[in-house]
Amino acid sequence: MTWLGVPAVRRAARVTLVACLGFYLCRYVFGLPAMAPYALFGAVALGALSTIPGSPRQRSATLIAVLPVGWALVTAGTLLSVSDWAAAAGMFVLGFAVSFVGVGGPRLVGLAAGMQLLYILPCFPPYDPGSLPQRLAGLTLAVVLLAAAELLLWPDRTPEPYRERLAKAVSLLAACFDALADDWSGREGRSRLAALLPEATEAAEALRPSRLPPELRPASAGRRDRALSSAAGTARLLVGRAADLYFLEDREAVTLPASARLLRAAAGCTDTVAAWLYGKGPLPDTDRLRAALTEFRAARAATDPSGLPPERLELGALALSLGEWTKSLVFATRIAAGERPRTPVGEGMFWYAYRGTPYLWWHRLRENLTPRSVAFQGALRLAAALAVARLVAGVFDLSHGFWVLLTILTVLRASAAETRSALKPAVIGTIAGSVVAAGVLLLGLDPTVYAVVLPVVMLTGLAAGPLLGLGWSQALFTLVITFVFAQVTPVDWRLAEVRVLDVVIGAAVGLLIGLFAWPRGGAGELQRAAANFMAASAPVVRETVAVMARGAQPAGALPSARRASLLAEASYALYQSERHPGAKVDWQATLLAGHHAVRGAEALIRSCPAGGLLPCETQLTAAAEDVAACYTRAAAALRRGDPMPDVPPPVPVPWPNDLGQDLYIIADLRVWLLALRDDLAGRREPVGTAEAKATQPADGAV
Numbered sequence: 193m194t195w196l197g198v199p200a201v202r203r204a205a206r207v208t209l210v211a212c213l214g215f216y217l218c219r220y221v222f223g224l225p226a227m228a229p230y231a232l233f234g235a236v237a238l239g240a241l242s243t244i245p246g247s248p249r250q251r252s253a254t255l256i257a258v259l260p261v262g263w264a265l266v267t268a269g270t271l272l273s274v275s276d277w278a279a280a281a282g283m284f285v286l287g288f289a290v291s292f293v294g295v296g297g298p299r300l301v302g303l304a305a306g307m308q309l310l311y312i313l314p315c316f317p318p319y320d321p322g323s324l325p326q327r328l329a330g331l332t333l334a335v336v337l338l339a340a341a342e343l344l345l346w347p348d349r350t351p352e353p354y355r356e357r358l359a360k361a362v363s364l365l366a367a368c369f370d371a372l373a374d375d376w377s378g379r380e381g382r383s384r385l386a387a388l389l390p391e392a393t394e395a396a397e398a399l400r401p402s403r404l405p406p407e408l409r410p411a412s413a414g415r416r417d418r419a420l421s422s423a424a425g426t427a428r429l430l431v432g433r434a435a436d437l438y439f440l441e442d443r444e445a446v447t448l449p450a451s452a453r454l455l456r457a458a459a460g461c462t463d464t465v466a467a468w469l470y471g472k473g474p475l476p477d478t479d480r481l482r483a484a485l486t487e488f489r490a491a492r493a494a495t496d497p498s499g500l501p502p503e504r505l506e507l508g509a510l511a512l513s514l515g516e517w518t519k520s521l522v523f524a525t526r527i528a529a530g531e532r533p534r535t536p537v538g539e540g541m542f543w544y545a546y547r548g549t550p551y552l553w554w555h556r557l558r559e560n561l562t563p564r565s566v567a568f569q570g571a572l573r574l575a576a577a578l579a580v581a582r583l584v585a586g587v588f589d590l591s592h593g594f595w596v597l598l599t600i601l602t603v604l605r606a607s608a609a610e611t612r613s614a615l616k617p618a619v620i621g622t623i624a625g626s627v628v629a630a631g632v633l634l635l636g637l638d639p640t641v642y643a644v645v646l647p648v649v650m651l652t653g654l655a656a657g658p659l660l661g662l663g664w665s666q667a668l669f670t671l672v673i674t675f676v677f678a679q680v681t682p683v684d685w686r687l688a689e690v691r692v693l694d695v696v697i698g699a700a701v702g703l704l705i706g707l708f709a710w711p712r713g714g715a716g717e718l719q720r721a722a723a724n725f726m727a728a729s730a731p732v733v734r735e736t737v738a739v740m741a742r743g744a745q746p747a748g749a750l751p752s753a754r755r756a757s758l759l760a761e762a763s764y765a766l767y768q769s770e771r772h773p774g775a776k777v778d779w780q781a782t783l784l785a786g787h788h789a790v791r792g793a794e795a796l797i798r799s800c801p802a803g804g805l806l807p808c809e810t811q812l813t814a815a816a817e818d819v820a821a822c823y824t825r826a827a828a829a830l831r832r833g834d835p836m837p838d839v840p841p842p843v844p845v846p847w848p849n850d851l852g853q854d855l856y857i858i859a860d861l862r863v864w865l866l867a868l869r870d871d872l873a874g875r876r877e878p879v880g881t882a883e884a885k886a887t888q889p890a891d892g893a894v
Contacts, residue, residue: 202346204654207239209345210337212647215676218330225680226323230266230330232676233313239338240654241601242306245298245407248347252339254299259335262310263328269314270324276586279315284579286311291571295560296553297412305601308578312597315582354410354420359469361399361427362462364392368434369459376452385438396431399424400780401761413556418544419527426521429791433514436867437507445507446500450491454511457484458518465525475529478522485515497855505859512860516795541794559755566717566763577604577705581698590697591690599698602662604706611706615699617663622695625670626688633674633685642675649675718763721756722782723830728756729789730820733868736793737816740861741809753790760786777835785871789823792864812861818842819865822872839873842866
């Protein structure tokens with residue numbers, strides 16, 4: 193493999209070529225020294241400090257699209273450098289805004305650090321509004337050259353699109369459904385399902401945001417990404433339901449033939465979804481699945497369940513929920529394709545399908561505008577550190593004070609522990625680079641030597657960070673800065689001394705802010721967010737049973753739980769990006785328990801008649817309260833920092849046998865409630881196993 197086969201080296205080579213070409217054109221061809229630093233640092237900001245997802249064409253288009261924002265930041269920095277207080281205030285406001293808008297998607301997250309630098313560079317003295325045209329021209333030259341380089345110079349391979357990852361998971365899910373249908377139809381399918389389940393589970397889990405690099409997550413505020421994320425979550429739940437059905441071997445189940453036909457239709461729908469996601473088939477619809485669900489319900493209506501034990505109804509209830517979730521998967525896929533349903537459904541699972549893009553962006557910003565959001569915390573922490581550093585640099589009249597702020601961008605992490613771990617290599621690398629730089633400057637070399645050596649040192653420095661670590665990149669970048677300023681203004685060996693001082697001050701400010709502003713990072717917020725999600729799931733259980741049993745009006749439990757889930761998932765994604773020696777809690781399983789409560793409730797309320805179970809309202813309410821109490825206990829334990837508590841045996845509730853067709857709805861509720869208990873216990877056992885082991889009642893239990 194050649195060095196250009198390494199992505200980090202290719203990227204470093206592109207940025208080096210663009211930065212040096214822009215710098216040399218401005219400095220030696222155009223004779224505009226005020227323009228040259230912006231051509232160089234503009235390329236570094238958007239090429240090295242930024243991570244832009246997508247294909248080379250998409251990255252190039254993104255660079256051109258953000259150019260006006262870069263102009264605004266350079267203009268604001270130039271004008272606010274009139275005083276230290278104005279520059280620091282601007283740094284706080286713009287620093288927060290640039291970081292916080294990252295909640296809108298991975299493209300904005302990847303651009304945040306680079307865009308911060310576009311304000312930092314001009315916000316220091318000298319106050320020279322007259323040089324603004326040259327500064328903007330330098331930035332424009334850098335962006336245009338960088339956009340062209342993305343297309344023409346060693347373009348990176350396009351990463352596997354999220355759609356293809358989702359297609360793989362859905363394709364394996366379809367194969368699982370087909371194997372189940374074969375098994376239920378009397379053909380060999382059980383061994384095939386046993387072989388498929390591990391692969392399908394891994395493919396579905398690989399879709400979790402915490403398992404993906406930030407730039408590949410479907411995390412934007414728009415309908416498409418929201419729908420893809422919803423489809424992935426539904427696919428994960430469907431795989432879990434397929435595992436439940438694998439463990440549930442019941443040849444005497446009521447409506448087994450109808451269940452097999454429903455599974456066959458679900459397999460066909462998911463296979464069509466996978467084909468569309470791969471770009472090899474038409475957009476799927478729910479007509480076939482809707483007909484299969486109608487047929488299944490008709491088959492249940494034609495069979496009187498009175499007097500039957502609950503186990504005889506369990507498989508059908510599981511199959512029905514699988515069919516309903518498959519319909520949700522198809523619906524989410526159609527929204528991802530750009531379809532806007534004609535009939536609004538209020539604040540349900542797909543509320544975003546009926547909203548315009550501006551509203552969705554505002555909604556995303558508003559729901560994260562809380563101290564409990566890790567995005568809000570991170571943006572506020574960084575903004576405060578940058579503003580304090582700018583004020584310190586101005587008050588003490590630090591030469592080249594922007595190095596202080598650049599150090600904060602380099603070392604400040606989500607937690608105080610992560611920040612401390614970055615400080616040592618950053619400071620040691622800077623000192624080492626400064627010693628070498630001072631020695632070079634003492635030689636009194638001609639500036640032409642610096643111009644010749646600059647590309648080599650810059651290429652090595654930009655590649656060293658990803659390949660060798662922060663210390664090497666800081667050492668080599670110190671040399672880069674030295675060689676750049678040696679070509680713009682007269683310098684001596686004290687420039688290296690100033691560099692060390694600025695880095696130490698920046699590191700100290702970053703460390704102090706990190707210690708006082710949410711020092712635990714993702715771990716602390718995840719504990720709170722997961723507890724809130726568990727606590728919000730308890731009312732979902734109570735409310736769903738109340739709606740189904742006595743026709744109560746929903747009181748907002750589902751929207752509240754959805755909001756809590758968003759904060760919990762964001763906290764978990766940040767937690768996964770940090771280093772943790774060990775966890776007392778299986779966070780992934782914990783969040784799954786919450787999602788299962790929300791998704792199951794949505795499916796039940798959507799598909800089952802409400803208010804028809806008054807004769808057994810007391811029993812159902814007791815069963816719901818039993819499960820809700822498990823969620824409440826889990827929330828309390830998480831708030832204390834304890835592991836998830838053991839789930840006690842379910843409270844035995846007499847199983848009614850004289851309600852006719854309503855027994856099927858009770859079976860649907862019972863299966864959901866027992867599955868929630870299994871989720872909280874961290875087990876993947878067949879639904880009902882825990883109850884059978886604990887109580888083994890003669891007449892069953894809800």
